[in-house]
Amino acid sequence: MVKLIARVIVTPKPVVNDPQGNTVKAGLHRLGFAEVADVRIGKYIELQLEADDEVGARRRVAEMCQKLLANHVIEDVRFLLDEAETKVTSG
Amino acid sequence: MVKLIARVIVTPKPVVNDPQGNTVKAGLHRLGFAEVADVRIGKYIELQLEADDEVGARRRVAEMCQKLLANHVIEDVRFLLDEAETKVTSG
Numbered sequence: 001m002v003k004l005i006a007r008v009i010v011t012p013k014p015v016v017n018d019p020q021g022n023t024v025k026a027g028l029h030r031l032g033f034a035e036v037a038d039v040r041i042g043k044y045i046e047l048q049l050e051a052d053d054e055v056g057a058r059r060r061v062a063e064m065c066q067k068l069l070a071n072h073v074i075e076d077v078r079f080l081l082d083e084a085e086t087k088v089t090s091g
Numbered sequence: 092m093v094k095l096i097a098r099v100i101v102t103p104k105p106v107v108n109d110p111q112g113n114t115v116k117a118g119l120h121r122l123g124f125a126e127v128a129d130v131r132i133g134k135y136i137e138l139q140l141e142a143d144d145e146v147g148a149r150r151r152v153a154e155m156c157q158k159l160l161a162n163h164v165i166e167d168v169r170f171l172l173d174e175a176e177t178k179v180t181s182g
Contacts, residue, residue, distance in 0.1 A: 045130065
């Protein structure tokens with residue numbers, strides 16, 4: 001078994017309105033950050049999981065995205081899989 | 092001027108409770124994903140901006156994080172800066 005971290009990013013599809021992003025953009029402009037042309041806001045989901053191997057884990061995380069983490073009608077989803085850092089106890 | 096994309100990730104600090112993450116973890120377990128040991132949920136913010144150079148842009152985005160995008164008492168924030176893809180019209 002390996003311990004893995006999946007970093008899932010869920011963003012609204014480009015054709016979907018993002019009122020939260022528009023609000024943040026307006027707020028940034030009010031604070032003087034006029035150089036900001038667009039803001040899109042999504043979710044960042046970090047999963048710690050165990051798996052036999054990375055290929056299997058990749059399939060399982062894709063299934064989680066499909067079934068729960070994203071709404072595929074209005075959201076895009078992508079993820080990265082990393083090995084979890086292992087604490088080494090010395091001495 | 093260069094067009095840049097800043098990808099900002101805001102996560103709850105490790106010591107802060109994350110009820111949304113706990114709920115998603117419970118949901119994944121109910122769906123049969125028992126291998127998930129922990130879930131943390133944060134925000135993903137994508138900014139399109141213009142700047143004279145990358146160094147200046149980095150300073151400005153750090154300032155945006157400080158002033159609006161994250162609550163530094165309970166959240167950690169990090170970001171990547173990329174050049175925006177330029178559409179090349181051929182023919």
